[in-house]
Amino acid sequence: MNELNVGIVGYNFMGKAHSNAWLQASKFFDLKAKPVLKVACGRSESAVKAFAKTWGWEQVETDWKKLIERSDVDIVDIALPQHLHYDVAIAAAKNGKHLFCEKPLSFTLAQAEEMAKVADDNGVVHYLNHNYRRVPAVALAKQMILDGQLGRLFHWRGAYLQDWIVSPDFPLTWQLQKETAHAGPQWDLNSHSVDLARFLVGEIKSVSCLTTNFISERPLPGSGATAFSSGTNAKTEMGKVTVEDAALMLVEFDNGAIGSFEATRFATGRKNHHTFEIYGSKGSLVFDLERMNELQYYSEEDQDGTRGFRTILVTENSHPYIGHWWPPGHIIGYEHTFTHAVADFIDAVAQGKKISPNFYDGVKTIEILEAGLRSAETGTRIVIP
Numbered sequence: 001m002n003e004l005n006v007g008i009v010g011y012n013f014m015g016k017a018h019s020n021a022w023l024q025a026s027k028f029f030d031l032k033a034k035p036v037l038k039v040a041c042g043r044s045e046s047a048v049k050a051f052a053k054t055w056g057w058e059q060v061e062t063d064w065k066k067l068i069e070r071s072d073v074d075i076v077d078i079a080l081p082q083h084l085h086y087d088v089a090i091a092a093a094k095n096g097k098h099l100f101c102e103k104p105l106s107f108t109l110a111q112a113e114e115m116a117k118v119a120d121d122n123g124v125v126h127y128l129n130h131n132y133r134r135v136p137a138v139a140l141a142k143q144m145i146l147d148g149q150l151g152r153l154f155h156w157r158g159a160y161l162q163d164w165i166v167s168p169d170f171p172l173t174w175q176l177q178k179e180t181a182h183a184g185p186q187w188d189l190n191s192h193s194v195d196l197a198r199f200l201v202g203e204i205k206s207v208s209c210l211t212t213n214f215i216s217e218r219p220l221p222g223s224g225a226t227a228f229s230s231g232t233n234a235k236t237e238m239g240k241v242t243v244e245d246a247a248l249m250l251v252e253f254d255n256g257a258i259g260s261f262e263a264t265r266f267a268t269g270r271k272n273h274h275t276f277e278i279y280g281s282k283g284s285l286v287f288d289l290e291r292m293n294e295l296q297y298y299s300e301e302d303q304d305g306t307r308g309f310r311t312i313l314v315t316e317n318s319h320p321y322i323g324h325w326w327p328p329g330h331i332i333g334y335e336h337t338f339t340h341a342v343a344d345f346i347d348a349v350a351q352g353k354k355i356s357p358n359f360y361d362g363v364k365t366i367e368i369l370e371a372g373l374r375s376a377e378t379g380t381r382i383v384i385p
């Protein structure tokens with residue numbers, strides 16, 4: 001079998017989730033090429049060497065510009081904070097590297113459009129890792145909607161609720177600063193929800209949004225501070241939070257449906273509560289990532305008197321991706337969605353085919369998110385051209 005050499009840039013949360021997927025995919029999927037964990041790149045040589053040893057990356061680099069010029073790298077995996085996506089993706093595409101890029105795609109719509117164009121101009125496959133499209137229950141929802149089982153769609157109700165910064169003692173990590181995150185939950189979390197809404201309901205034609213801050217100053221971080229982890233030795237010196245803490249967004253879809261999006265890191269008790277509800281003329285669906293092997297389904301066509309939301313346990317071999325894993329009822333987890341993405345991406349690269357979501361999906365999502373921030377600033381509804 002031919003091989004595809006991967007070079008990864010970034011070794012924290014996403015670096016780990018991606019490394020696991022690059023290792024697992026060829027064990028559980030009959031791939032058209034085998035991914036090889038060739039090079040891991042990070043600024044700290046000691047940290048990236050330890051990461052490479054743990055996950056089996058053959059070599060290390062401390063300069064991403066060197067990694068993307070290597071002739072023994074076919075794929076560049078961008079597992080970095082979003083302020084670095086643009087520079088790495090553009091340069092890697094110009095070196096003919098296929099791109100597996102973490103969400104959100106970029107800071108601005110202009111950057112997103114350029115990333116998509118340069119990737120296409122250089123004939124590389126580009127994938128934007130909205131991994132939740134590859135949760136079997138979400139892929140099943142897509143099939144049910146395409147089969148018309150929900151009929152005409154009326155409502156999308158999406159929420160992405162976390163609570164890792166409720167404490168005022170949580171330090172000022174990169175996710176809370178405009179220069180490294182661009183925005184807060186509107187970018188980090190509503191990017192997921194907008195991608196799923198576009199995937200399941202359709203394109204969005206107008207946006208109204210409200211954002212707010214609950215805590216405006218935080219201690220500067222010590223070591224190891226990032227999402228969900230306050231790290232150690234936080235400083236006594238304080239710094240300003242320069243992104244929103246929560247965003248509420250209302251949209252109109254092209255197909256006449258309307259939608260609501262809640263994104264916050266102050267939903268005390270909610271850990272990674274990424275949910276959607278879709279209501280249609282013939283039925284409805286409800287998904288909750290914290291119960292990701294289940295899909296709630298209501299059908300108007302069920303018998304009178306016994307109609308009600310039923311729980312579909314999405315673990316049958318006939319369900320998307322499940323046949324590659326375990327027998328019915330042996331549930332899968334968060335990390336499997338990354339393996340599904342890697343399997344589909346490798347096959348797309350091996351066959352020279354496109355994959356979704358890709359950078360053009362990223363352009364549409366950034367356009368909606370940016371419109372949301374503009375709406376929040378101006379207090380007006382923004383029509384998407």
Ligand code: SOE
Nearest residue numbers: 013103162188189192227272
């Ligand atoms: C932090 O909010 C985060 O790690 C997001 O960046 C991921 O995209 C999400 O899947 C889990 O939470």
